[in-house]
Amino acid sequence: MDLLYKIFIDPFVQMGTSPDLLVQTLWEGLVAGVLYALIALGFVLIFKASGVFNFAQGIMVVFAALTFVGLYQVLRGWGVSPGDVAAYCALALTILVMLGLAYGVERLVLKPLVNQPDIILFMATFGLTYFLIGVGELVFGGSPKTMVIEDLHLPRGAVEFKIFGGFVSLQKIDIAATVIASLMVAALAVFFQKTRIGRALRAVADSHKAALSVGISLEQIWVIVWFAAGIVALATGIRWGAKSEVSFALQIIALKALPVLILGGFTSIPGAIVGGIIIGVGEKIGEFYWGPLLGSGIESWLAYVIALVFLLFRPQGLFGERIIERI
Amino acid sequence: MFYREVGQYKTNYVADQAVFPILQDRIGLGVILLIAFVVIPLTGDDFLLNAVMIPFLIFSLAAMGLNILTGYTGLLSLGTGAFMGVGAFACYKLTTIFPNVNILIWVICSGFFSAAVGALFGLPSLRIKGFYLAVATLAAQFFLDWCFIRIPWLYNYNASGAIQVPQRMLFDIPITGPTATAMTRYYVVLTIVVAMTWVASNLVRGRIGRMWMAIRDMDIAAELIGIRPLPTKLTSFAVSSFYCGVAGALLVFLWYGGAEADVFNVNQSFLILFMVIIGGLGSLLGSYLGAALIFILPIVLRMLPPALGLEIRSVTVEHLTFVIIGVRIIVFLISEPHGLARLWQVTKQKLRVWPFPY
Structure with missing residues (x-):
């Protein structure tokens, strides 16, 4: 009985008695969720337009952030001043590097592997992951780096709100990140739905062959999506780096994007966002209220279990396209 | 010329159904076994x-275990490392609770624990497929990883959280623990691996293996011809996890001599998956x-710079190894997406018609 009480009643009593803690936990979940959603967004972009399950998205985030910080340091070393000029130059150069990466991936990895089964393309992105880890460590060294915060004029500090008799503190950078993420998703949605290239992307996603036959260049489309995913990766990297530091550990966090994906559906941009938030909030709430019962650290697998339970009821995810089996 | 089955007539069904119906294959296998059992222990040093x-x-x-699941049944799994861990921890618990029972019995038994866990996590496979299933097996990976760390009963409440392999004998010769020589351990591992390969090769060409392959090729069609999907998928999960579990137990007991939960993390799962894909899906x-290729090549790469007289810092070598592994995976996939096994088949076909091109 005691155990049942602890599982089913006590957490809700706690939520009721100290709502400020609940709001704080929800906010933290939301913040974590936005990060997952951003990584998932990169996955979705590439999956939608080429059917490739891009395992390298996590390392692309690290790579983009490392390149940015590395270039910034180089520019400062050359005496580029003031700092914000160097920071924005580095940002522009990093975007160029991501374009180069997209182009290289299309040329060297995707093009020779056109028309192969999904799992082969999936494995190729594994190869890309290893390659990027190696190159990143060779060029920038394996030690964690601090993100450039002041020179990019990212907001710092915290805002405190008084609610329900307690107070909730929100980091300004988190608020900024949430706003930027929403803007980015809105921009991507408009891009996909309204522009010419967006229509071409959707055509490619439906059928490579049919798209080719109406004159859409697969190569161009793939460079564009990988570039878009690269920019999303850069934004994610800056946002993550500002919170902790830029290191290869982020790669494991990127795996958290997978339950987000299956929750939201592999092909849905809103799905990635909603899934990310559900996973982030669910994880934090679970860890905070039920974690002590099981011993801490349940965060590491709770997301997957939430996703698994969802899958049993909706195998295609929340917003995924219905899977129709044909013989 | 060297590899031709002309003139090798079969006069009964048994001969026709043999695992190796061609004489050259039998000779080749014999030579490989001879090298493995006699030549390598005689000539190799402890390092080898x-x-x-x-x-x-x-x-x-x-890899064979994962190949049964991914290659033969077409179910992608990213939880191999965890299933290996189940085997290792089960073996450790069993041998510390019953120290007098022969360790080899526990190594095999630990496979059954792993099989049970594997079948449990295989349950969702009826409803979900492909990458969705891969993520479901990731749930198994992270959950079991967490169990290995957070349940102290599994490592007998010792302070370090690691398992230490006790010394166990076979015919009065130590085969596990610090006093066992490399030679004895090699023989034990080799015998188990050869025996299990033999079992697997018979399994995949028998009724069960054909059921697996039917499910892999098209599950709905397989269902229509009377193959029940759930039992088939679950046996595949169970057999695959059995192999992985035994491999995990061997890994800790006969190679590392002690391990932490970290050995069985998600990277281990990926590593095994590489081996299966690079080697060839659906081929023992x-x-x-x-x-x-995946395991030995990095060792060679690490030894190469000193051998060539180049002075490269070991950290740099480590990073270069990553780059090379990455490039190699991509190059292999581009040049031969069906893996090394297909390369071997192509070679055999070439040998068959040699010296003619067709």
């Missing part, structure tokens, strides 16, 4: 046995070739 051959064989076994030989 301990750092190359033992782990190579163990990883081959694990491919499991060996993939394990050789």
Whole structure:
């Protein structure tokens, strides 16, 4: 009985008695969720337009952030001043590097592997992951780096709100990140739905062959999506780096994007966002209220279990396209 | 010319259904077994046995396990490392609770624990497929990883959280623990791996294996011809996890001599998956070739710069190894997406018609 009480009643009593803690936990979940959603967004972009399950998205985030910080340091070393000029130059150069990466991936990895089964393309992105880890460590060294915060004029500090008799503190950078993420998703949605290239992307996603036959260049489309995913990766990297530091550990966090994906559906941009938030909030709430019962650290697998339970009821995810089996 | 089955007539069904119906294959297998059982122990030093051959064989076994699931049944799994961990921890618990029972019995028994866990996590496979299933198996990976760390009962409440392999005897010769020589451990691993390969090769060409392959090729069609999907998928999960579990137990007991939960993390799962894909999906030989390529090549790469007289810092070598592994995976996939096993088949076909091109 005691155990049942602890599982089913006590957490809700706690939520009721100290709502400020609940709001704080929800906010933290939301913040974590936005990060997952951003990584998932990169996955979705590439999956939608080429059917490739891009395992390298996590390392692309690290790579983009490392390149940015590395270039910034180089520019400062050359005496580029003031700092914000160097920071924005580095940002522009990093975007160029991501374009180069997209182009290289299309040329060297995707093009020779056109028309192969999904799992082969999936494995190729594994190869890309290893390659990027190696190159990143060779060029920038394996030690964690601090993100450039002041020179990019990212907001710092915290805002405190008084609610329900307690107070909730929100980091300004988190608020900024949430706003930027929403803007980015809105921009991507408009891009996909309204522009010419967006229509071409959707055509490619439906059928490579049919798209080719109406004159859409697969190569161009793939460079564009990988570039878009690269920019999303850069934004994610800056946002993550500002919170902790830029290191290869982020790669494991990127795996958290997978339950987000299956929750939201592999092909849905809103799905990635909603899934990310559900996973982030669910994880934090679970860890905070039920974690002590099981011993801490349940965060590491709770997301997957939430996703698994969802899958049993909706195998295609929340917003995924219905899977129709044909013989 | 060297590989021609002309003139090898079969006069009964037994001969026709043999695992190796061609004489050259039988000779080749005999030579390989001879090298493995006699030549390598006689000529190899401790480094070769301990750092190359033992782990190579163990990883081959694990790759074979995953190949049964991914290659033969078409179910993608990213939880191999955790299933290996279940085997290792089960073996550790069993041998510390019942120290007098022969360790080899516990190594095999630990496979059954792993099989049970594997079948449990295989349950969602009826409803979900492909990458969705891969993520579901990731749930198994992270959950079991967490169990290995957070349940102190599994490592007998010792302070370090690691398992230490006690010394166990077979015919009064120590085969596990610090006093066991590389040679004895090599023989034990080799015998188990060869025996389990033999079982697997008979399994995949029998009724069960054909059911697996039917499910892989098209599950709905397989269902229509009377193959029940759930039992088939679950047996595949169970057999696959059994192999992985035994491999995990061998890994800790006969190679590392002690391990933490960290050994069985998600990277281990990925490593085994590489071996299967690079080696060739749906081929037992491919499991060996993939394990050789993924495991032995980095060792060679690490030894190469000193051998050439180049002075490169070991950290740089480590990073270069990453780059090279990455490039190699991509190059292999581009040049031969069906893996090394297909390369071997192509070679055999070439040998068959040699010296003519067709």
